[in-house]
Amino acid sequence: MPVEIKSREDIIQLTDIQSLRALRKQWNVPTGDQRLQTRDDYVRLLLEFYDRMGPMVENQKPAPDPNVGLAEAIQLDTQNRARLQEMYDEILKYYNSLPSQYQTSLNSAYPDLVNTIAAKRKQLDSRELVILVAGDTGAGKSSFINLLLETDILPMASIEATQTICEMRKSTNGQREAICFPKRGHPEKISVEGDKGLHELKKRIQERDRDEESPYERIEIYMPFKMLEEGVVIVDSPGFGEHGRKSSQVERYLAKSFGAIYLVNTAAAGGVNSGRLRDFLRFVVNSAGEDYNPAATIFIGNKIDSVDDQDLQEVKDTTAYKLKQCYPGLKDSNILFMSVKEALEYVSFNARTEDHQRVLVQGIQKLFPASLRNKLNSHYRFQSQILKRTLVSVKVSRTLAASGRETKQIEIDDIQGRMKTLEQNARSTIMNLKSDIKNEEDQLQEDLASSLRSRNFTERVFNIQEFPKPSKDWKKVAQNTNDIISDMISKEVDHWENECQRVDGIKTRILDKFSRECQVYEDQLKEIESALLDGDVRTIKDLHKSMKKQAPVRQIWAKAKETKFGGDKVNSLGSMVSSAGGLSTSDRRVKDLCKNYSPKNQEQSMKSLVTIYIETIFDGNDLAIKISNFVKRFAEGVDTIAKKIPDFINADADLIKNMKEDLKNAEHNLKEVFPKLIQTGNNLQGQLDVFYVKKIMEVDFRLRDINYNPSEDFLGSGAFADVYKAKLLCYQPPLTVALKIGKDYLQEYNVSDVLLEDRTMRDLDHKNIAHYLGVTLREEKVRGKRRLFWIMVLEFCSGTLKEKIINDNYDNPDFQRTHW
Ligand SMILES: Nc1ncnc2c1ncn2[C@@H]1O[C@H](COP(=O)(O)OP(=O)(O)OP(=O)(O)O)[C@@H](O)[C@H]1O
Numbered sequence: 001m002p003v004e005i006k007s008r009e010d011i012i013q014l015t016d017i018q019s020l021r022a023l024r025k026q027w028n029v030p031t032g033d034q035r036l037q038t039r040d041d042y043v044r045l046l047l048e049f050y051d052r053m054g055p056m057v058e059n060q061k062p063a064p065d066p067n068v069g070l071a072e073a074i075q076l077d078t079q080n081r082a083r084l085q086e087m088y089d090e091i092l093k094y095y096n097s098l099p100s101q102y103q104t105s106l107n108s109a110y111p112d113l114v115n116t117i118a119a120k121r122k123q124l125d126s127r128e129l130v131i132l133v134a135g136d137t138g139a140g141k142s143s144f145i146n147l148l149l150e151t152d153i154l155p156m157a158s159i160e161a162t163q164t165i166c167e168m169r170k171s172t173n174g175q176r177e178a179i180c181f182p183k184r185g186h187p188e189k190i191s192v193e194g195d196k197g198l199h200e201l202k203k204r205i206q207e208r209d210r211d212e213e214s215p216y217e218r219i220e221i222y223m224p225f226k227m228l229e230e231g232v233v234i235v236d237s238p239g240f241g242e243h244g245r246k247s248s249q250v251e252r253y254l255a256k257s258f259g260a261i262y263l264v265n266t267a268a269a270g271g272v273n274s275g276r277l278r279d280f281l282r283f284v285v286n287s288a289g290e291d292y293n294p295a296a297t298i299f300i301g302n303k304i305d306s307v308d309d310q311d312l313q314e315v316k317d318t319t320a321y322k323l324k325q326c327y328p329g330l331k332d333s334n335i336l337f338m339s340v341k342e343a344l345e346y347v348s349f350n351a352r353t354e355d356h357q358r359v360l361v362q363g364i365q366k367l368f369p370a371s372l373r374n375k376l377n378s379h380y381r382f383q384s385q386i387l388k389r390t391l392v393s394v395k396v397s398r399t400l401a402a403s404g405r406e407t408k409q410i411e412i413d414d415i416q417g418r419m420k421t422l423e424q425n426a427r428s429t430i431m432n433l434k435s436d437i438k439n440e441e442d443q444l445q446e447d448l449a450s451s452l453r454s455r456n457f458t459e460r461v462f463n464i465q466e467f468p469k470p471s472k473d474w475k476k477v478a479q480n481t482n483d484i485i486s487d488m489i490s491k492e493v494d495h496w497e498n499e500c501q502r503v504d505g506i507k508t509r510i511l512d513k514f515s516r517e518c519q520v521y522e523d524q525l526k527e528i529e530s531a532l533l534d535g536d537v538r539t540i541k542d543l544h545k546s547m548k549k550q551a552p553v554r555q556i557w558a559k560a561k562e563t564k565f566g567g568d569k570v571n572s573l574g575s576m577v578s579s580a581g582g583l584s585t586s587d588r589r590v591k592d593l594c595k596n597y598s599p600k601n602q603e604q605s606m607k608s609l610v611t612i613y614i615e616t617i618f619d620g621n622d623l624a625i626k627i628s629n630f631v632k633r634f635a636e637g638v639d640t641i642a643k644k645i646p647d648f649i650n651a652d653a654d655l656i657k658n659m660k661e662d663l664k665n666a667e668h669n670l671k672e673v674f675p676k677l678i679q680t681g682n683n684l685q686g687q688l689d690v691f692y693v694k695k696i697m698e699v700d701f702r703l704r705d706i707n708y709n710p711s712e713d714f715l716g717s718g719a720f721a722d723v724y725k726a727k728l729l730c731y732q733p734p735l736t737v738a739l740k741i742g743k744d745y746l747q748e749y750n751v752s753d754v755l756l757e758d759r760t761m762r763d764l765d766h767k768n769i770a771h772y773l774g775v776t777l778r779e780e781k782v783r784g785k786r787r788l789f790w791i792m793v794l795e796f797c798s799g800t801l802k803e804k805i806i807n808d809n810y811d812n813p814d815f816q817r818t819h820w
Pocket residue numbers: 715716717718719720721722723738740770794795796797798
């Protein structure tokens with residue numbers, strides 16, 4: 001009959017030494033160094049044990065079996081991995097159906113996406129779950145692993161930190177063996193059977209090379225560990241952050257581990273070694289990225305037996321506080337306090353106390369499934385990111401195509417309008433231009449004549465600095481004088497033209513008229529300009545490339561001016577005017593003046609000769625003919641333009657045809673391509689999110705912690721949810737909250753929006769927004785099928801906005817005004 005003890009008194013009341021011995025055996029209390037002789041020795045030992053362990057009533061129940069949940073979780077994991085592999089296949093199919101620009105864009109975010117997907121899919125073949133054990137040096141990592149695995153394979157030297165990475169796996173054939181992978185050379189298999197084998201293994205683990213480092217890259221240990229299931233790998237890593245050094249090997253493990261156990265030495269001064277812990281966590285978080293999940297890390301506050309009773313609570317609180325500071329989101333249930341040494345002592349008595357067992361089982365039962373979920377989560381996130389990115393790109397394209405379609409239609413209408421104007425007005429514009437040019441010609445002649453006859457002009461020409469050399473041959477003098485005066489007049493006329501822009505004005509007015517009346521495009525206007533400048537037809541090159549704004553005439557004008565001085569002098573107005581006149585040797589006055597020409601009278605003679613020259617310009621019709629010829633080039637240019645107009649119209653027609661084709665494609669994309677891509681993407685995202693909610697997501701509250709009465713606690717109803725007042729029993733005292741229960745069960749069409757709302761709400765933190773506490777799920781049968789309903793737990797807001805405005809004396813200017 002086991003002895004039943006409910007209090008300290010029950011121990012003290014045991015009078016016979018047999019009962020006390022039986023109780024010690026029942027509780028597996030180690031004697032340590034104590035010699036038990038008297039009844040009091042036994043009572044003291046048992047009381048001490050009782051005080052440390054608390055009432056043993058619970059202990060009467062069988063110890064929890066750590067493997068129960070794990071085996072089930074691993075079986076579920078197999079199904080979940082297969083489902084995620086199917087999703088990879090679906091996503092790859094979707095990727096292959098995407099137009100190339102989306103594939104390219106995805107590849108810029110995820111290089112070599114197809115191969116990455118293949119590699120990730122392959123990762124899911126493996127059921128391997130790596131759990132990394134890390135901790136401060138001397139925190140008792142190796143001892144903890146020995147305890148966890150119920151063996152003593154790892155050397156537990158307290159002074160020396162672990163240097164060799166050891167991986168522990170359950171052996172599939174019941175064998176006890178280890179494979180040592182040296183840094184150089186081939187792996188070597190050793191037997192770990194019996195004491196000899198264990199001794200050999202420990203020797204290898206502690207081996208050091210000349211650099212005081214382990215000669216092994218790692219040692220894999222295979223034993224029939226009870227605590228491990230196939231596929232679970234426990235990794236004992238060298239002390240993290242040792243001497244400020246981060247082992248690259250540990251980092252590599254971290255990258256593939258999805259769970260971690262971190263040992264803290266509560267007995268050390270200051271407890272948690274924040275620096276080292278932060279180092280470790282930084283790597284955990286960095287390697288996990290967004291998949292970082294605090295539930296998949298367990299902290300063991302070891303050596304709690306060394307802490308004085310009166311300090312116990314404070315040490316626990318400080319440790320938890322420090323850990324939470326380094327590791328936001330960490331829950332108290334993930335921090336476990338124990339004495340590994342004490343527990344091992346019991347193990348050596350072949351008597352594991354239930355307290356220790358509970359710590360381990362609770363911790364491990366939480367850790368393994370959380371780590372499995374963590375692993376799935378990393379794949380879920382990757383898949384979800386690809387789908388979301390694609391959906392965003394396609395949706396953006398759709399919006400752009402829709403607005404692009406409108407813009408394109410406006411452009412087509414615009415070009416059509418211009419084409420019509422050009423067709424209608426070209427003929428009359430051309431005719432008008434021709435008569436304009438005639439008028440311009442008359443006007444030019446008149447202006448030129450009055451200018452040439454003006455005093456100002458003659459005076460400027462008289463101001464000649466260059467004189468012909470006197471000669472006996474008066475004809476030679478006449479010829480030289482003629483050249484000098486002709487040149488002078490030509491220059492002066494050009495100067496006049498420069499200042500008053502008479503000829504240039506003609507060109508500008510033509511361009512202006514064309515642009516105004518025919519609404520030609522900039523490119524077309526350039527064609528016209530070139531026709532006017534050269535009277536030459538240039539090919540219509542890239543006519544419509546630089547579409548499509550109306551030509552800035554002013555700029556073209558400015559450009560024409562720029563090129564003016566580089567123009568051909570022979571063709572200038574000045575040379576044309578000066579060539580209309582000349583000093584004729586048959587003119588008596590010329591003959592006399594040239595015969596008598598000498599340095600003494602050279603100035604007077606030149607003046608007289610200039611006057612004669614200017615007179616000759618106006619003799620006969622020569623000037624009129626010359627001006628007419630000169631202006632004719634504009635008329636010819638206008639003819640060239642007239643010939644170009646059908647080209648302009650044809651080019652516009654071609655352009656419209658192409659634009660309409662584009663428009664048709666855009667229409668097709670909008671009606672067929674984009675909706676199909678978006679629908680497939682949404683469906684995949686929906687399937688993935690349903691899977692996530694059902695298999696990966698962890699809820700924040702258990703249903704049994706929520707208490708409400710649907711008929712009495714109803715608060716209101718929105719489009720998607722009914723809202724109830726409820727009590728959260730996991731708070732002390734229970735917390736009043738609002739429950740927002742989805743009207744429709746979770747399914748592909750709504751789940752992604754629900755998750756988006758959840759993630760958005762979690763990020764919101766403002767006094768004017770009802771605080772979001774988290775989520776839970778309820779399973780219900782709908783038309784015979786088990787369905788999940790989403791339940792959001794929110795801060796309860798009492799009263800209504802109206803009541804608040806009317807009753808509360810808050811900072812409302814209007815309220816203050818009306819109540820003064
Ligand atoms: N946190 C809360 N505390 C107290 N009552 C609430 C709370 N949240 C919602 N309610 C009540 O439930 C009603 C419905 O809430 P819900 O948020 O579903 O509505 P909604 O946002 O107006 O609707 P919709 O989702 O269609 O936009 C509200 O009008 C309010 O009366």
